[in-house]
Amino acid sequence: MSAAPSPRLTASEATLEDLIAGRLPDEQGRYGAFGGRFVPETLMPAVVRLEEEARRALNDASFVQELDLELSEWVGRPTPLTPARRLGRSWGVTVYLKREDLTHTGAHKINNAIGQALLAKRLGASRVVAETGAGQHGVAAAAACARLGIPCTVYMGAVDAKRQAPNVDRMHRLGAEVKEVTAGDQTLRAAIDEALRDWVSDPESTYYLLGSAVGPHPYPWLVCVLQSVIGTEARVQILQQHGRLPDLAVACVGGGSNAIGLFHPLIRDEQVALLGVEAGGMGHRIGEHAATIHYGTPGVLHGAYSVLLQDQDGQIQETHSVSAGLDYPGVGPEHAFLDSVGRVTYETASDEEALAAVDECCALEGILPALESAHAMAGAKRWAARHPGSCILVGMSGRGDKDLATLMAAGGGEAT
Numbered sequence: 001m002s003a004a005p006s007p008r009l010t011a012s013e014a015t016l017e018d019l020i021a022g023r024l025p026d027e028q029g030r031y032g033a034f035g036g037r038f039v040p041e042t043l044m045p046a047v048v049r050l051e052e053e054a055r056r057a058l059n060d061a062s063f064v065q066e067l068d069l070e071l072s073e074w075v076g077r078p079t080p081l082t083p084a085r086r087l088g089r090s091w092g093v094t095v096y097l098k099r100e101d102l103t104h105t106g107a108h109k110i111n112n113a114i115g116q117a118l119l120a121k122r123l124g125a126s127r128v129v130a131e132t133g134a135g136q137h138g139v140a141a142a143a144a145c146a147r148l149g150i151p152c153t154v155y156m157g158a159v160d161a162k163r164q165a166p167n168v169d170r171m172h173r174l175g176a177e178v179k180e181v182t183a184g185d186q187t188l189r190a191a192i193d194e195a196l197r198d199w200v201s202d203p204e205s206t207y208y209l210l211g212s213a214v215g216p217h218p219y220p221w222l223v224c225v226l227q228s229v230i231g232t233e234a235r236v237q238i239l240q241q242h243g244r245l246p247d248l249a250v251a252c253v254g255g256g257s258n259a260i261g262l263f264h265p266l267i268r269d270e271q272v273a274l275l276g277v278e279a280g281g282m283g284h285r286i287g288e289h290a291a292t293i294h295y296g297t298p299g300v301l302h303g304a305y306s307v308l309l310q311d312q313d314g315q316i317q318e319t320h321s322v323s324a325g326l327d328y329p330g331v332g333p334e335h336a337f338l339d340s341v342g343r344v345t346y347e348t349a350s351d352e353e354a355l356a357a358v359d360e361c362c363a364l365e366g367i368l369p370a371l372e373s374a375h376a377m378a379g380a381k382r383w384a385a386r387h388p389g390s391c392i393l394v395g396m397s398g399r400g401d402k403d404l405a406t407l408m409a410a411g412g413g414e415a416t
């Protein structure tokens, strides 16, 4: 069968210029070859309606005003940009930290949760479902839903619920119902499957509040828009405080939401190098890491075509990271695209490097970073060694109080 040559660009021919000009994602929700909406027929009307309503809401001044008010009065925005002077001196560079750790509930996830909860309210949803891995997104979603008076059900793998009992308690206190998932791997991947299944059963009155820049279109785009407040603020702040843009912006990459939020407003600034840091875990073998872009191959997971950790039969690989928030075998399609066009470099940081970065940040700056964010710090440190005298903007995605049990189990903590 031969097809007439198409006069339009095929998706995979999309370029960085297309992204900068706002032509991506395209109508199919594609970033070049990546993205799209691979969902059951029954969900198609729901994702299409979600995209239409999200676009309408984000162009509606009253919605934007309501969101901005919640971000300032409840989330605590704008978050500071903190010069990390002693850290910078020790590395031989200038370092600024974008402090998402100072937001309500302690991580960037709240930016997305409150934005989507407002959208759920606007859509007239009678309930919200969400998935959670370590529990951070579950807590953010529960808090946002309580704030707006919407019932919230959070799916969480049974293994994760056991490992992260304090977050289960937090969700309960914030009024959410927590459903433990005993199917599949009993972790985040299974929790997303269950949340999607719940949504499929009642897509009209249920809103699915997805926690990272993954999933079927429009989620990667929507989450990017809601998290871009990080990079938009940081860009203005660093121009005010430092007088010019940084040489590098660096963030950790799990599903990719805090990284895309920091990077997106800087993509057009060619002089700013962008570095995403994945979880290198304990080694390069299957099951020892969660470095999806580094070791992954293209495939479909949770409604999108992106890069994922799979074996030759398409079976999803086991993952490992000392930081629960990075322990996911997929990554958002915009990151897969940014990697393919070379605009963002992706590296890994090991468990050991991340643990050392936690100690260093505590000792030199008086800030206990989340283990996820410590991966960004470790990547920044390595880059600093190659670029003495440069200026580095680090996305401090969250605070480390949640990680104290892990840190205690790992030992260390002695003064550096």
Ligand SMILES: *Cc1c(COP(=O)(O)O)cnc(C)c1O
Pocket (backbone or CB within 6 Å): 107, 108, 109, 136, 137, 211, 212, 213, 252, 253, 254, 255, 256, 257, 258, 259, 325, 326, 370, 372, 373, 397, 398, 399
């Ligand atoms: C969940 C989490 C991450 C990873 O998620 P992304 O979607 O990749 O940002 C990173 N940092 C913190 C503090 C988190 O809680």
